[in-house]
Amino acid sequence: MSKKTFTEKEIKQLKTNKYVKSVSSKGITYTDEFKHIFIEGKEKGKFAREIFEQCGFDVEILGTNRVKSASKRWQKAYKENGIIGLRDTRAENSGRLLKSELTLEEKNARLEAQINLLKAENELFKKDTICRKGDEEIELPPSQKYVLIHAVIEKYHLKHMVKYLCEIAGVSRSGYYNYFSIRSQEQRKQKDEKDEVVKEIILKAFNFKGRKKGARQIKMTLAGQFNVVYNLKRIRRIMKKYGILCPIRKANPYRRMMKATKEHRVVPNLLNREFKQGIPCKVLLTDITYLFYGNGKRAYLSTIKDGSTGELLAHHMSERMTIDLATDTLKKLEKNRNFKKSKDALIHSDQGVHYTHPVFQKAVKKLGLRQSMSRRGNCWDNAPQESFFGHLKDEASIKACTTFDEIRKEIKQYMIYYNHYRYQWNLKKMTPVQYRDHLLKTA
Structure with a gap:
């Protein structure tokens, strides 16, 4: 069973689904009809998440662990007993006795x-x-x-x-x-004593020649310099237990988690570099860049640009690189009174983790936009956005800023200048705002 519990709001939302038999804060019971639909979908090669979403379930509310466990349970039952194995028989086979009335002392x-x-x-x-x-x-x-x-x-x-x-x-x-049994305590004590000995040997290899090493380098150094052979898993276990960390080239656990859960999805390149389509708010380009200011400080800027007019429709800045950086930019886009979504409008980005994240993709769908992504490692597929960042870093006084508030004000002023006062040769010598109005008049 998944450890995730449902809130009252989530319970009300789940109860509206016709495939839900009952739901509480700790669990959910699905109808037999949904189980049949699920098995049919799996036989056609569909993913479990895809089947749940097609039947109106929000996987973020259910939790991926609950979806996976239900998938395994139903497939196993179907394999062993066929359709009959999917039937919920808990009410029929319940052998619980009726609870007796408690006395006042017991209460x-x-x-x-x-x-x-x-x-x-x-x-x-x-x-x-x-x-x-x-x-x-x-x-x-x-x-x-x-x-x-x-x-x-x-x-x-x-x-x-x-x-x-x-x-x-x-x-x-x-x-x-x-x-807490005596035998387990004695075994743990013996194991800790052995691990202490192994730790000292590993530390010799870890600090060999004054250079810190990772698990694989430690294994090779132990074998080559100390004639000691340890299993790689054992070395990693000891390093984790005693907090021995290699300071260089550390693995990214978030990237590994993405691959394991397969929640982050890359979408096709629908734009194919057709940036200028002559219709405002039809092609939206988005990306995130670093801004170095002050004494080694760094800020992050997320923008959404109109591909046809070159106008900056929304931007958001943060001192931290989180998923909110991209989703908050979408929220600002929605609040922009000049943003009037065109038919078949799409938003194009690279394959960064912010744009493959389920939360961002859900927000894009909520806005009624299609989503498109550049090919992997191909910056030319989002060239206008990259070009804008280049002009921004050349023309704005970023390095002169000493605080985050200062750089935020500087970027805001530059956005106003870029949209209203920076004339562009390729926009018929107009500013982005003037060119937008021009396209709307001639449409």
């Missing part, structure tokens, strides 16, 4: 336990994750969650609450009891 005891449990939950969730840079959060390993649960139980004197606390922390009850 009071439960209420007291619930109060202590709420305190325990709050404390557990405060410590349940380790915060990293920005909003990124790394989940604690099960071993550390077991220690937290044990500390909470001891502090609030909670009895018979291990199962519930394990459920809210997302760990198994058997794992909790096994972790």
